[in-house]
Amino acid sequence: MDVEAVLQKVLPRISPTDEERAFVEGLMRELEGIAEETIEGLGLDVKPHFVGSLAKDTYLAGDHDVDLFLAFPLDTPLEELRERGLELGRAIAERLGSYEIAYAEHPYVRARYRGVKVDIVPCYDVESWRDVRTAVDRSILHTRWVNENLNGRNDEVRLLKRFLKGINAYGSEIYVRGFSGYLAEILVIKYGSFLEVLENADFMLRQKIIDPGNWLKREYEVAMKTVRREAEADRPLIVIDPVDPRRNVAANLSWERYGFFYFKAHQFLENPSEGFFFPKEKTAGNYILELRRKGTHLVTLVFRAPDMVEDILLPQLERSARGFEKALSREGFKVLGWNVGHEDGKAFIMLEVDRRERERVTIKPGPEFFTERGRDFYRKNERVWIIGKRLFAEKTVKEDIAEVIIELMEKNQVAMGKRVRENIRKAEIMLDYVPKELEDEAHLFLSREKWNLKGQQ
Numbered sequence: 001m002d003v004e005a006v007l008q009k010v011l012p013r014i015s016p017t018d019e020e021r022a023f024v025e026g027l028m029r030e031l032e033g034i035a036e037e038t039i040e041g042l043g044l045d046v047k048p049h050f051v052g053s054l055a056k057d058t059y060l061a062g063d064h065d066v067d068l069f070l071a072f073p074l075d076t077p078l079e080e081l082r083e084r085g086l087e088l089g090r091a092i093a094e095r096l097g098s099y100e101i102a103y104a105e106h107p108y109v110r111a112r113y114r115g116v117k118v119d120i121v122p123c124y125d126v127e128s129w130r131d132v133r134t135a136v137d138r139s140i141l142h143t144r145w146v147n148e149n150l151n152g153r154n155d156e157v158r159l160l161k162r163f164l165k166g167i168n169a170y171g172s173e174i175y176v177r178g179f180s181g182y183l184a185e186i187l188v189i190k191y192g193s194f195l196e197v198l199e200n201a202d203f204m205l206r207q208k209i210i211d212p213g214n215w216l217k218r219e220y221e222v223a224m225k226t227v228r229r230e231a232e233a234d235r236p237l238i239v240i241d242p243v244d245p246r247r248n249v250a251a252n253l254s255w256e257r258y259g260f261f262y263f264k265a266h267q268f269l270e271n272p273s274e275g276f277f278f279p280k281e282k283t284a285g286n287y288i289l290e291l292r293r294k295g296t297h298l299v300t301l302v303f304r305a306p307d308m309v310e311d312i313l314l315p316q317l318e319r320s321a322r323g324f325e326k327a328l329s330r331e332g333f334k335v336l337g338w339n340v341g342h343e344d345g346k347a348f349i350m351l352e353v354d355r356r357e358r359e360r361v362t363i364k365p366g367p368e369f370f371t372e373r374g375r376d377f378y379r380k381n382e383r384v385w386i387i388g389k390r391l392f393a394e395k396t397v398k399e400d401i402a403e404v405i406i407e408l409m410e411k412n413q414v415a416m417g418k419r420v421r422e423n424i425r426k427a428e429i430m431l432d433y434v435p436k437e438l439e440d441e442a443h444l445f446l447s448r449e450k451w452n453l454k455g456q457q
Contacts, residue, residue, distance in 0.1 A: 003195065006272040011155060014162045014277070016061045024054060024064055027114060031068055031096075038092045039070075046088065047071045047125055051139040053181055056146045058157040060165075066118040068092075069139060071125035078133065082106045085122020092120055102309075106134065129244035141243035142182055149189045149212075149242075159194035159277075160184045166277045167264040169257045175314030177254035179261070186212055186239060186249060201265040204237060205258070213242030222246060256451075263453045282449050284440035290447050291432060296336060297356045298442060299401055300434050303427035305347035306420055313342060316417030320424055321349050323415035327408050332358045333401060339445040347420070348438060349427075350445055356431055357399040366391035402429045 016024065028050055035048040052067035053059035070088055072081050086101070089109035093099035096118060099111035108121040123136045132138055150157070164170035164179050172180035187197045187204075190212050204210065208231075215223035223245040230238045230248045236258040241247040268276045291298060305313065317340035325335040334354040341348055366377040368389045378384055381393035397404075408414050409425055416424055434442045444450040 001272065003269070003272045006274055007159060007194070009274055010159065010162065010277050014060050014158050015155060016059065020061060024059075027064070027116060028054065028066065031066060031113065031118065034095050035068060035070070035092055038088065038095065042088060042091060044084065044088060045073055049140050049143070051143045055143045056150070056185065057154050058146070058150075058161070058181065058185055060158055060161060064116045066113075066116055067139070068118060068120050069136070070120065070122045071140060072122060074124055074126070074131055074133075076124070081122055081124070089120040089122065093118075129241075129246065132244060138241070138244055138247070145243050146182070146185045146189070150185065151189075153188055153193065156188045156192075156194045157185050160188055160197055162277045163194070163198075163264075163268070164261065166275075166279050167260050169260045169264075172252040173311045174252065175311055175318075176257070177252055178257040179253060180249065183239060183249050183253070186210075186242065195269075198265040198269055201262050205262065208238055210237065210239045213240060213245070215240050215242075215245035219245045260453065282444055284443045285447065287434065287439055287442035287446055288432070290443055294446070296446075297353050297401075298432050298434070298446065299351040299353055299405070300430045300438065300442070301349045301405075301424060301427035302430065302435065302438075303347055303423045305342045305345055306423055308419065310342075312419070313347070314340065316420045317342070317347060317349060318417075320414070320416040320420055321351070324349065324351055324405070327414045328353065328401070328404070331404050331408070333404070337445070337448075339441070339450070341441060343437070347423070348441075349424070350434075350438075350442065352446060353401060356401050358397065358401075358404075360396055360399060362395050362397055364393045364395040366393060400431075402431055405429060 032048055032050070039046045039048070047070075049055075049069045049071055050067065051069050052065070054064065054066055070085055072085065076084075086107050086109070090099070090101075093109045093111040096111045096113040099109050101107055102110045102119075106122070108119060111118045111120060121136055121139075123139065124131065124133050126132055126137045126141060129138070129141070161170060161181060161184050164184060169178040170176070170181075170184075171178045172183070187210075188194065190210060191197045191200050209216075209227055211223070216227075223240055226240055226246055226248060227238055230251065233251075235248065235250060236253055236255050237248075237250040239249040241249050264276060287298070308316075321338040321340050325338055328335050328351070336352040336354065338352070339350040364381070366381075366384075367373040369378070369386055369391050370389070374391055377391050377393070381395075383394045385392055405414075406429070
């Protein structure tokens with residue numbers, strides 16, 4: 001099937017229907033009315049704004065999350081914005097139904113209304129990047145810029161977003177580190193279409209700097225400071241925010257996620273199929289057979305997941321997995337890969353290692369024999385000898401990797417995420433075995449199908 005035929009089949013599946021559009025537009029009118037009435041009732045000078053994909057008409061069918069921003073005057077002190085913003089957000093949310101307080105740079109309200117998630121976020125009413133005080137202030141400027149520059153290419157953005165979701169490279173959250181929706185919109189505006197973005201996957205990487213707002217001419221010093229900072233941080237792309245020369249829109253994009261996009265873009269252009277947009281679920285096999293095939297071993301730590309949102313929990317788990325990787329390598333084990341996740345209140349860390357056991361005896365170098373520390377070393381060890389001026393001894397070490405892990409944790413020799421550390425200390429440690437609910441995950445991890453660039457589309 002040629003590219004155009006594939007896109008013609010995909011578009012109806014990802015574009016909102018007329019009924020869906022009518023629902024979304026009606027929902028936004030209702031929310032705007034409720035917000036305005038509540039603002040007036042509290043006597044506040046605040047303007048409600050819709051931002052995000054609904055406000056730009058770049059949302060995918062079935063994805064109706066609403067971002068309602070409450071813009072306070074610039075002369076509002078930050079503490080007052082936080083307090084009044086939360087008070088106003090709560091007052092609006094109480095008219096909608098269930099809600100909870102969530103936290104980013106400052107607290108905001110997350111509500112549900114007519115089956116749709118509604119984030120109610122206080123911000124400053126900014127007209128320019130020079131007015132920006134908090135991270136969320138730019139969102140109003142982003143929405144305005146996209147609406148002024150998209151010129152009817154909304155479906156091209158939908159194709160790019162769905163493609164990025166299909167290849168698991170969408171979302172700028174710290175646990176994904178992929179392309180944000182705003183970055184996808186900028187790339188379509190810059191290159192003209194979904195296909196042209198894919199065709200430029202290699203060029204973008206080599207060009208490195210994308211400046212759709214022309215800041216390198218308008219605000220050279222500020223923009224160059226951003227370029228130098230981001231180049232030093234070794235980002236795959238530097239996309240100077242068209243509404244703020246101080247910001248790289250692609251700052252959260254990792255090399256791994258860009259690499260996925262790079263290869264999948266080439267694969268799609270060579271052999272297009274709907275599978276890139278709607279991949280088949282990866283089929284899991286037998287993880288024990290995979291261990292036998294490779295001759296490696298699997299260590300799995302399963303523990304209660306702390307009650308925290310995913311974009312905080314997953315980085316904590318990743319930090320801990322890297323901590324185990326470093327600590328075990330110091331102890332003579334080779335960690336070939338790690339995997340983390342959580343489900344139904346349980347979290348896990350999987351480590352693929354080269355062996356379950358290690359040598360029982362190691363040589364322990366000691367201090368010079370004629371020192372106080374030397375005499376102490378002599379007293380504490382059984383078999384001791386001298387080479388030159390230094391003492392040496394045999395050290396008997398634990399064989400089993402599970403015992404080594406327990407000892408490392410007891411001695412605080414594993415760098416773990418501080419918010420999951422106590423839970424991990426109480427983990428059940430399993431060797432070459434996982435609970436039934438993790439069998440598929442173990443196979444996808446050990447076979448590398450979870451990250452395989454050559455997976456079938």
